[in-house]
Amino acid sequence: MTNALEIKNLVKRFGGLTATDDLSFDIEQGESIGLIGPNGAGKTTVFSLVMGEHRQTSGTITLYGEEISKLGTSSRIRHGVSRTYQVPRPFAEMSVVENIRVGLMPDSIWQMIAQGPNREREIELALSVGFDEADLQRTPAELSMGDLRKLEMARTMATGPKLMLLDEVFAGLTVAEIAQIAELIQQMRKDGMTFLIVSHDLKALEPLIDRTIAINYGRMIADGSFEDVIANEAVRSSYLGTA
Amino acid sequence: MGLRWYHFALWAAFIAFMALLPELVSKGTLRTIIFANFLAVFAISWDVLSGRTGYISFGHPFLIGIGAYTSAILTKRYGFEIEVAIPIAVLMTMLGGLIVLLPALRIKGSYFALVTLAFMELMYQLVQVIRPDLTGGTRGMSGIPTLTRGALNGYYLSVTLMLCVAISMWLLMKTRVGTALSAIGMNEESVRGSGLSVTKLKMFAFLTAAAVAGLGGAFYVHYLGSVAPRALFDINFLFTIIVAALIGGSSTIIGPVIGAFFLTFLLEGLRPYLPGAERYFIYGGIALLLYMYQPKGLIEIFTQGWTRLRSRWTT
Ligand SMILES: Nc1ncnc2c1ncn2[C@@H]1O[C@H](COP(=O)(O)OP(=O)(O)OP(=O)(O)O)[C@@H](O)[C@H]1O
Ligand SMILES: [Mg+2]
Numbered sequence: 001m002t003n004a005l006e007i008k009n010l011v012k013r014f015g016g017l018t019a020t021d022d023l024s025f026d027i028e029q030g031e032s033i034g035l036i037g038p039n040g041a042g043k044t045t046v047f048s049l050v051m052g053e054h055r056q057t058s059g060t061i062t063l064y065g066e067e068i069s070k071l072g073t074s075s076r077i078r079h080g081v082s083r084t085y086q087v088p089r090p091f092a093e094m095s096v097v098e099n100i101r102v103g104l105m106p107d108s109i110w111q112m113i114a115q116g117p118n119r120e121r122e123i124e125l126a127l128s129v130g131f132d133e134a135d136l137q138r139t140p141a142e143l144s145m146g147d148l149r150k151l152e153m154a155r156t157m158a159t160g161p162k163l164m165l166l167d168e169v170f171a172g173l174t175v176a177e178i179a180q181i182a183e184l185i186q187q188m189r190k191d192g193m194t195f196l197i198v199s200h201d202l203k204a205l206e207p208l209i210d211r212t213i214a215i216n217y218g219r220m221i222a223d224g225s226f227e228d229v230i231a232n233e234a235v236r237s238s239y240l241g242t243a
Numbered sequence: 244m245g246l247r248w249y250h251f252a253l254w255a256a257f258i259a260f261m262a263l264l265p266e267l268v269s270k271g272t273l274r275t276i277i278f279a280n281f282l283a284v285f286a287i288s289w290d291v292l293s294g295r296t297g298y299i300s301f302g303h304p305f306l307i308g309i310g311a312y313t314s315a316i317l318t319k320r321y322g323f324e325i326e327v328a329i330p331i332a333v334l335m336t337m338l339g340g341l342i343v344l345l346p347a348l349r350i351k352g353s354y355f356a357l358v359t360l361a362f363m364e365l366m367y368q369l370v371q372v373i374r375p376d377l378t379g380g381t382r383g384m385s386g387i388p389t390l391t392r393g394a395l396n397g398y399y400l401s402v403t404l405m406l407c408v409a410i411s412m413w414l415l416m417k418t419r420v421g422t423a424l425s426a427i428g429m430n431e432e433s434v435r436g437s438g439l440s441v442t443k444l445k446m447f448a449f450l451t452a453a454a455v456a457g458l459g460g461a462f463y464v465h466y467l468g469s470v471a472p473r474a475l476f477d478i479n480f481l482f483t484i485i486v487a488a489l490i491g492g493s494s495t496i497i498g499p500v501i502g503a504f505f506l507t508f509l510l511e512g513l514r515p516y517l518p519g520a521e522r523y524f525i526y527g528g529i530a531l532l533l534y535m536y537q538p539k540g541l542i543e544i545f546t547q548g549w550t551r552l553r554s555r556w557t558t
């Protein structure tokens with residue numbers, strides 16, 4: 001069976017700074033992986049490289065058996081991967097449903113014109129991440145941080161990914177909102193979605209993942225079960241003071 | 244597409260009003276309205292591109308100029324029929340649109356605006372240097388075949404063009420492609436992150452805007468029967484287009500039409516008192532005040548007024 005994602009010897013340098021340092025790991029289809037590490041460890045950079053928002057200095061990224069390093073962001077998304085952002089980036093003057101509408105659009109001008117929006121699917125997605133009917137016409141300025149993260153989730157889901165990269169999904173959320181998003185992720189795992197999840201909230205993260213990868217200074221320091229990785233000496237010392 | 248019965252009613256009322264207008268106003272006013280119609284077409288073109296995507300074009304006279312000059316040269320120098328020349332002019336302008344697109348693939352914001360301004364200036368220099376025997380050089384061209392004679396026919400021609408452009412662009416922007424183009428203006432990265440090719444969308448916006456600008460330019464030249472480069476590639480003309488779109492209400496298609504009429508009549512109204520270029524100061528000031536009062540433009544003032552009226556009615 002082909003892996004959802006294979007990262008081999010990935011290196012990314014920003015000038016003199018090595019943000020990703022010879023990183024290699026695989027994700028099987030249907031697997032859910034936690035990516036942890038202290039601030040500035042290079043977690044978000046891995047996401048940007050997989051999405052093609054930054055180009056790696058060297059190494060390869062293979063998505064469902066196809067090497068994607070040459071592809072642009074939008075075609076990578078068409079290949080079944082999409083991500084959320086640590087800082088949500090909604091379309092400021094659009095309602096919740098319109099934001100989701102953009103995520104649902106086919107990448108064909110002709111189809112955009114000829115076919116109307118799929119309103120049922122827009123609403124279904126909005127409700128599935130925990131919006132109420134009353135929220136559907138709200139604009140981002142009227143939404144809480146929790147709602148903005150939900151919107152980010154919904155727009156990411158709208159592109160129809162098989163592999164989702166979630167960056168700090170729990171940051172700024174209330175306990176109730178965390179439970180809501182966690183439940184959504186669990187449901188999607190049952191339905192076969194593959195996840196790579198970055199979170200500083202290890203307690204919320206633990207039940208959602210099959211395996212944990214810890215990085216620091218862009219390098220892999222541990223890969224294994226959550227308990228083993230958390231018990232790992234290098235991981236403990238890298239987190240010292242932050243965990 | 245979110246079309247409602249009152250959309251059709253409003254368009255029908257607008258069309259009926261425009262059709263009856265010649266009965267109500269003088270010939271002189273009619274000529275003013277003709278200019279307003281053409282200005283509306285240019286402002287709509289600007290709106291499709293800059294109002295939506297946020298790529299502020301200072302190069303619209305460049306596009307309009309390609310349309311105007313192509314059709315003028317083909318008909319006057321090479322004896323083409325106007326009906327043949329105009330479609331060719333539109334295609335040429337779309338090519339010009341691709342040229343303006345090139346910087347938009349790399350640069351944003353004020354840099355993009357400045358580069359497009361350079362296109363306009365370049366065009367002004369080029370028509371003087373390259374083949375002045377064709378372009379008429381600095382003096383421009385006159386005696387270009389016209390489509391109509393007289394104010395009334397000119398009015399019907401221009402109003403038909405304006406309405407066709409306004410309705411088709413309004414419908415187009417009501418589709419998902421309009422939403423996608425607005426999304427580019429709000430957050431280009433997130434459009435890419437939604438799996439859409441931003442380059443493709445931008446190309447569509449530039450080609451559509453160019454087609455409208457070229458169409459307007461070509462019809463304008465066959466209405467006037469002449470073309471004067473200093474009036475066409477002119478910063479005042481450029482700002483009139485942009486201000487019409489902005490004070491009318493950008494990203495709405497109807498707003499630029501309202502803005503074009505408002506501006507044209509404002510300029511005409513000021514003419515007896517201020518015959519010279521000082522007029523542009525006054526109108527600039529008025530436009531600025533309006534814009535500060537309601538950045539979403541006249542259309543927003545009207546919609547709010549309408550909503551207030553309706554709520555008073557129902558309570
Ligand atoms: N575009 C960039 N240009 C230069 N340096 C960058 C850029 N993006 C990230 N970096 C640097 O790369 C390193 C890794 O950053 P990254 O954002 O990937 O960390 P992170 O693990 O996501 O951190 P956090 O937990 O704070 O989100 C940091 O030192 C950061 O300053
Ligand atoms: Mg990060």
